[in-house]
Amino acid sequence: MLIRLVIAWLLGIVVADILTPSLVLMGSIAGCALLCVGLLHRQPNLRLMALLALVGSLGGLRYQTAIPPPGADHVAMLIGRGEQTMIGWVAADPRRSDDGQRLVLQVEAVRVGNEARRAQGLVQLTVAPYPAYRYGQRLLVTGTLQQPRLAERPGSFDYRAYLAHRGIFAILNQPAKLTVLEGDAGLPPLRMLLQFREHCRQLMIRMLPEPQAAIGVGILLGIQSSIPDETYTTFSVTGTSHILVVSGWNFTIVATLLAGVATRLRLGRGSSLGLALSVMWIYAFFTGASAAVLRAAVMASLAAIGRAADREREPWHLLAGGCGLLTIADPHALWDVGFQLSALATASLFAFARPIEQRLSRHRPFRWAVFAPISEAFTATMAAQVLTLPLILYQFGNLSLVAPLANILLVPIVPYAMAACTLALLAGLIWLPLGQLLGPLAWLPVAWLTEGARVLAMPAWAATQIPPFPLWIMLGYYGLILAGWRRRLSSVP
Structure with a gap:
């Protein structure tokens, strides 16, 4: 039974990726209705099918609520509007290579003139190899936001979809200015653990x-x-x-x-x-x-x-x-x-x-x-x-x-x-x-x-x-x- 329920849950997630949010919501309502009908029926097979339909619809609903679409104050709304200045913190352990570092910036505010306006969302930054940044550091970043690239042909790797599944809808390559601010953010235990890992490295x-x-x-x-x-x-x-x-x-x-x-x-x-x-x-x-x-x-x-x-x-x-x-x-x-x-x-x-x-x-x-x-x-x-x-x-x-x-x-x-x-x-x-x-x-x-x-x-x-x-x-x-x-x-x- 557990295996069937998990398969139904995973299929619901996959189907929800194809459908629009409204259709997923309608499917969830239909799943609840089917469960009610199935529970009243005497045949075990129909009750099982109703239960699997409900679990699948719940999987689709969970998918849609995991990463909601960008709102009006989302940083992705600033794509194509020229150079922006953002304030945020490094929300994941940086990925380093000989060519540079990839940081995930959790944006908290955007500067407009001398004022800071509230903003939210994730931005992937590509910066030089040095200095090395770490999880939890607060940064002030200036640069032009871009959309991730689409797949070059049907069936090939879609970088935009890859990042969207991680809640990232905007990227910034080689910021014009990057300044480390005072204070740290993030989870203190995770900060300490990652710092200890870097010490071990x-x-x-x-x-x-x-x-x-x-x-x-x-x-x-x-x-x-x-x-x-x-x-x-x-x-x-x-x-x-x-x-x-x-x-x-x-x-x-x-x-x-x-x-x-x-x-x-x-x-x-x-x-x-x-x-x-x-x-x-x-x-x-x-x-x-x-x-x-x-x-x-x-x-x-x-x-x-x-x-x-x-x-x-x-x-x-x-x-x-x-x-x-x-x-x-x-x-x-x-x-x-x-x-x-x-x-x-x-x-x-x-x-x-x-x-x-x-x-x-x-x-x-x-x-x-x-x-x-x-x-x-x-x-x-x-x-x-x-x-x-x-x-x-x-x-x-x-x-x-x-x-x-x-x-x-x-x-x-x-x-x-x-x-x-x-x-x-x-x-x-x-x-x-x-x-x-x-x-x-x-x-x-x-x-x-x-x-x-x-x-x-x-x-x-x-x-x-x-x-x-x-x-x-x-x-x-x-x-x-x-x-x-x-x-x-x-x-x-």
Whole structure:
């Protein structure tokens, strides 16, 4: 029942993105009417259909209320009106690269002459790499607002829609003037957490050489902005760029570690659950709290609660619960590509890992005990590709031909790299020379990742670019996969 309700909720969100707000409101009223009629009917199927219709209409209504259209005092109304002076604060952790920084400015007021007029809304700023800005800083910005660009052709990436799902309707590239004002805004706990993360990043840079330091920062802290473009390209070509982001696997490692700590300390069930939830959610916000990270944190939290209550549900219910809760909080997260890939990879592992493992176990060398780690990595790679590869090809067009081999050689090393980087970082927080002394311990597994990706990406045939294809082809593929999977399930005795 939970899975059906979540699917209805997600479909309602998708339909609401297509319809106008008035039609969504009418659909919500119709859903309530259907529920009333269904409850009075004796047939369970009709009652279920009425309930699903209501949940779908509520999903659409939640979507429409998540980011209301710009009002009269919205900063987007100033687009095309020449140079503007705005007062606001940095509302998200800046995204840095060698070329510059991207800031999300929460506008509070606009200066007109010598007076400040109230305004609201978000503006994305693109500024120079230095000086570095941080979450919560108050800024005075002068420049000309623009609309984000539209898709160049139907089916291609629509930057305007991408930002609109984040509540951003105006951008400002290279402001004419940018001044830091006194005082801070935002959530003080989040400010402190992000400042501590930046301190950890600086320590990692001082303990490891490049590009290993940047890779270690990406794996452990979730910061990819400092990874050199050349190094990031090698991971993309080899189909292992998922190593560089914080995902559900990171939370699995954290949960396993916490379970061991709780056992050692002989903590009770309630204390163990409180420790696990606290650490995992601090880690989620510590690493940036993206849609994929929050999904992984929600799923890990549901699993921990299930274990504590002796009611651990099957993985499909955890996935559905995680996606449902996350889209209740922010229905626009459904359009985040990272969230889509994370959810599809998880579903693909649930559906296809066991069948692939059973097939491989019938053949040498996969049935040999010594090949168990390789077999596990290969199985996970191939299973995840079933549902994620079409989306990757549709969004990016990059087909890695060395991805299976690269994942076999690199993915099993990630837990050791995380553990070694964590140990070196903790030592560096206590005393920097001690962290630098343990730096080589972390350098070894991270160097395996960077050099392995570089070597595997060297052949000209390592990856190929797929021409753009229409959306219906990808949806048709998923339809065929779903039909085949359901048929296989129905044939299992």
